[in-house]
Amino acid sequence: MPKKYIVCTKCKRILNKKELIHRENRDVCPFCGNDRFTTSFSNVFLIIKPEESNVAKTIQKKESGLFALTIEI
């Protein structure tokens, strides 16, 4: 994956840097408001229908989206 993608360390959602919200001189996750991110991630998975996804149940995600199962902070 190109470097323009980063992962929120809290909700583990994979984000394009353009998606971040700029607030008080820092960038925050538009989904959970966290301001810490990492570019070291692996085990990317896409949740389309969380109610039918075993992975979503395992990591307790109830929303759809692109996530990284493994991150390095």
Ligand SMILES: [Zn+2]
């Ligand atoms: Zn987040």
